[in-house]
Amino acid sequence: MKNNLNNQNSYFNKYIKDAFLQLGKKQSEVIADLQVSQPYVSALMNGRKPVGKEMAGKLNSLYGFDIAKVMSIASPLAPNQQKTILKKLKKLLISLRNRITPEQQQTFKQYEALLSQGETIVTQELIEEIATTFPDINKEWITDNKGTMFLSDNTLINGKDLSHSISKLKSKNGTKEVSPVAEQNYMMVEYVDLSASAGMLGGDFSADVIDKLPDTHKRLVPREYREGSYLVVRVNGDSMDDGTKRSLSDGDEILIRLWTDPIETLPIRSKLFVLTTRSGHIVKQITKIDHNKKVITCHSFNPLYPDQVVDFNELIQIFTVEKIVNSKIRF
Template sequence: MEFKDRLKHLLERDGVTAYRIWKDTAITKGTIANYIEGKTNPNKSNISILAAYFKVNEEWLSNGEGSINRTDKVHEEEPFIVTKSGVKYYEMSNGKFRMRVPFIPVKAYAKYVDEFRDAEFMGDEYEEFDFIVDKIGHGRYFAFEIKGDSMDNDTKRSLSDGDIVLARELCKEHWRSRLHTDNYPNWIIVLDNTILCKQIVDQDIENCKITCHSLNSSPEYADFELNLDNVRQLCNIVQRVSSSF
């Protein structure tokens, strides 16, 4: 059996799709498709991630040697730690962590806006999304699905329709200080009636205003100002999972 055959066996055994793996592990659908078709073989990191995901022996998955069953203790059943904000971290065999956060899909934007506006947000009512991270963070994190093409300029910096982003909430007490837009150019901005994904390219601290910018150069996406008094939540985007194949 080649790697593609072992992967197909696991997909069939567990009834899992490439979309499900992408959503749970951050390995893109296109990457999984290439593995299944035998176009590419996974690197060591993705072998470790997939072995942990399917709860199989890494050596067997990598080259077919040894037993399919894991001989080491699997750390994925219970969270390694749950932070005060409710973020779950699962320890992985490669030293990284699977981070599980509330997922806000486009179809739930209106609900999220209403709940956040009314200060009744209940993260446990939403689906969850997993990201692979190097270390544990203790902030308040969410996963948002990107809608539209305002942040798509056909480059690697794009945030395209259907992409999933990991966003860390910035507490309101920090809004009147200089925002770290150099380190975190892309932001999720929750308003009273919608959720935006934009870059913040200018900040008027005295008047509490920010200038929002889209990567798409189309005239309909011209820069505009927002008064932070009208903003309900600010989150800087720290990671992206592409929806493209």
């Protein structure tokens, strides 16, 4: 599945992969039979190598493979679908990480590596392959945005109904001081204290799993209508506090959104970020992305803290800070 050849990432032939699995031959045996290189055979046996007439004839004569099916070409999705579906597949793999069995780990890592390549071209066959490999995936969620991400999930939850109490609050002259917000305008998300967390932030972002978390590990927040995986985290320390309105103070809870697009598209002029690195988690402003040196320069609002430089290789996750959802009144 690894992208070893120029067009390999845009090609998939399920028939070839299934035929080799049914054949049961080892890779070393196929190399000896076909007299070709190991990378070629690896791609071929995974259905990732386009096959010409000569090779199709060999596969037919040696193993009885159907020549027409061997030479069939997978067609990529329309250009306007590529970006949307690729984003959904990346989001799906993040949620899938905690659902797979030990036996699926290796295959999962192969898909993760394939989809992390910026030039990956999504085909209907690739979607079918992923859905077949992980049967709990709802293929219609990927292609048509129907239902939940996983077939075993319940329907998406809404926030708690607050109308019964909020609607009764009135000022002395009888007018309402506050107005209730409709139930559907809230969402429940996982909560993580950065000081007590190590490694990747968030687990399965699906509503069914979040609903089963204890109350101390989730938060009810105003709904975000932009598609994405959201999380609430607690800010620790005063590195982002300079005493102005823009500050993020110690103890503030912020809503963050997982960034799945290429790093060069980060909105560094309009957002703050939570970075998950191999050394821990940091909340910072990104002032520069140096693609030549492959480093990110991170800035603290508090002048007592110097800028930090983070190597691309140290990055595990990037989240954009969307809003403060819980902050103490400070005098």
